[in-house]
Amino acid sequence: MPTKxxxxxxxxxxxxxxxxxxxxxxxxxxxxxLSHRTMRxxxxxxMIPGINTRMLVKxxxxxxxxxxxxxxxxxxxxxxxxxxxxxxxxxxxxxIDELYKWGEEYVDKSMS
Amino acid sequence: MPTKxxxxxxxxxxxxxxxxxxxxxxxxxxxxxLSHRTMRxxxxxxMIPGINTRMLVKxxxxxxxxxxxxxxxxxxxxxxxxxxxxxxxxxxxxxIDELYKWGEEYVDKSMS
DNA sequence: CTGTATCCTCATCGATACTG
DNA sequence: CAGTATCGATGAGGATACAG
Numbered sequence: 001m002p003t004k005x006x007x008x009x010x011x012x013x014x015x016x017x018x019x020x021x022x023x024x025x026x027x028x029x030x031x032x033x034l035s036h037r038t039m040r041x042x043x044x045x046x047m048i049p050g051i052n053t054r055m056l057v058k059x060x061x062x063x064x065x066x067x068x069x070x071x072x073x074x075x076x077x078x079x080x081x082x083x084x085x086x087x088x089x090x091x092x093x094x095x096i097d098e099l100y101k102w103g104e105e106y107v108d109k110s111m112s
Numbered sequence: 113m114p115t116k117x118x119x120x121x122x123x124x125x126x127x128x129x130x131x132x133x134x135x136x137x138x139x140x141x142x143x144x145x146l147s148h149r150t151m152r153x154x155x156x157x158x159m160i161p162g163i164n165t166r167m168l169v170k171x172x173x174x175x176x177x178x179x180x181x182x183x184x185x186x187x188x189x190x191x192x193x194x195x196x197x198x199x200x201x202x203x204x205x206x207x208i209d210e211l212y213k214w215g216e217e218y219v220d221k222s223m224s
Numbered sequence: 225c226t227g228t229a230t231c232c233t234c235a236t237c238g239a240t241a242c243t244g
Numbered sequence: 245c246a247g248t249a250t251c252g253a254t255g256a257g258g259a260t261a262c263a264g
Binding site: 154157165166192 | 245246247248249
């Protein structure tokens with residue numbers, strides 16, 4: 001991952017760093033899905049309509065690298081993999097929730 | 113408000129709607145820049161290192177369309193255009209702030 | 225079930241030059 | 245000063261097939 005060193009433009013660059021971590025198209029949806037409980041890969045996949053395997057794997061991997069989720073593999077047949085939000089990830093929940101409320105109030109007012 | 117039963121779909125789709133509005137690379141930076149005061153186009157441009165004219169115009173236009181900023185033109189020579197956060201836009205400030213704090217705590221811990 | 229491996233499209237973003 | 249107008253690059257994201 002491009003962890004480029006920030007030299008000067010602290011605040012605004014930090015925002016872009018953050019977006020690099022959770023600004024992906026599906027990141028927030030995944031965090032939201034995991035907010036209540038640990039889930040298996042296929043559970044997450046089913047909970048997020050529209051996502052495809054590749055993107056889910058990619059986002060989960062990215063989030064794991066950024067310490068937002070943990071990945072636990074069970075040597076069952078067929079294989080079981082569970083994903084859980086870390087403390088770091090959990091802290092995003094209220095924020096995403098606020099964002100969601102903001103959108104509820106404004107963005108999709110006219111939608112059904 | 114009707115207690116509309118929120119299906120899994122709508123929630124996640126709403127998140128994507130929201131990201132479509134403020135998920136752009138520069139949106140949050142612009143909101144952050146405007147959080148304290150009204151600014152002219154060139155002021156914003158100078159406040160956000162790395163952005164270029166085209167992107168700033170584009171984002172501002174998008175944000176204007178979404179009711180996040182207002183655009184006011186003064187018929188001076190040379191022309192003056194001022195951008196101001198709307199109430200809707202201002203409500204994003206605490207959220208962005210939280211996001212920033214989250215990043216401050218985690219994202220760039222090991223940097224600079 | 226949980227991923228990889230490809231291939232491809234398209235929007236996003238950047239650089240630059242120009243205009244009212 | 246505050247934008248437009250182009251052109252090009254890049255990579256995020258999607259579809260599908262396949263593997264362990």
